[in-house]
Amino acid sequence: MANLDFLSKELEQLKADGRYRPLTEWEGGSGSWMTLGGRRVLQMSSNNYLGLTAHPELKRAAIEAIEKYGVGSGSVRTIAGTLDIHGKLERELAAFKGTEATLVFQSGFTTNQGILGSILGPDDVVISDELNHASIIDGIRLTKASRKVFAHKDLDQLEQALKESASYRARVVVTDGVFSMDGDIAPLPAIVELAERYDAVVYVDDAHASGVLGRNGKGSTDHFGLHGRVHIQVGTLSKAIGVSGGYMAGSALLKDYLIHKARSFLFSTSQTPAVAASCLAAVKVLGRSPELIERLWSNANYCREKLLALGFDTGMSETPIIPIIVGSPADTMRFSDALLAEGVYAQGIVYPTVAMDKGRVRLIVTASHTREDLDFALDALARTGRIAGLI
CATH class of the missing domain: 3.90.1150.10 (Aspartate Aminotransferase, domain 1)
Structure with missing residues (x-):
């Protein structure tokens, strides 16, 4: 045996x-x-950057959600339907981030896997900082897109990769907002300028910038005043927010696409109502604190x-x-x-x-x-x- x-x-x-x-x-x-x-x-x-895991408003929201909804959500949102608490969370997050829409996933890891694994195909290229998080690396591995890696925060190498990839349908530049092992911040303004010059999509993973950078913790896009110039923002609900989950913040078009294409969204049961309610409470606390x-x-x-x-x-x-x-x-x-x-x-x-x-x-x-x-x-x-x- x-x-x-x-x-x-x-x-x-x-x-x-x-x-x-x-x-x-x-x-x-x-x-x-x-x-x-x-x-x-x-x-x-x-x-637990902001100490929110034990915040009384978050705990109260979780308890009230259990009383109202029970302890589970029943199934994936595309099969059993979406509980209104998930819709409320996404609308509150979109208002907080200043984007058209957000879509919540079960974790930051599955957010990157779901987005990268669905938006990139064999006619595309993804250009990634060498110190990006493992979830980005694994998300890229799920695609059939071509891959280019530039040395950490090396803008000359990034520009060279953009120049060499003009023939692809789409070019997506991916970077962490704050790098998790070194604690340094991505040079996002320069990355955005290069991406705009070469007609590339900018994708920022703000796992360690959510609740840390920007006004009230809105993230690296807000920190640098780049609203409307970053196409895809990924945030976490598991770190500074103090609960669990991840989300995409971006256009309504992208949200609609991911609902139909992102495998980690399509094939995973949604957040429990208590988790979604706690996240909603946390976003409200951040907005006023x-x-x-x-x-x-x-x-x-x-x-x-x-x-x-x-x-x-x-x-x-x-x-x-x-x-x-x-x-x-x-x-x-x-x-x-x-x-x-x-x-x-x-x-x-x-x-x-x-x-x-x-x-x-x-x-x-x-x-x-x-x-x-x-x-x-x-x-x-x-x-x-x-x-x-x-x-």
């Missing part, structure tokens, strides 16, 4: 490389301080300045994502473990997520962290960083 023993060799290699990491099981909900093995630990790896974004950025700038003063290598960070570059996978995981012993949870990230020699502990600063929390983390980082020879 066949078995899965052949997988054990790969797992053993991960352990030998220092890249093996079991799941961490927390005892309680997501927050600044969490309980692990009965011990209180400072969480510095969560994407600019102080959350202000606090997030104040905390992020404070933490980054202190880390640089200590002598840490924070790479290209310019957002609340602040990597501390360590090096090899084994060294990275040892540093992460040392921080946990000090009461700070900062997960090590290693190959293949980043280059083999660019392992890092990725800190994510949130609006719910206090200065006391950040100072606690900085003290732990200083002690462990000196022992590890990083500073």
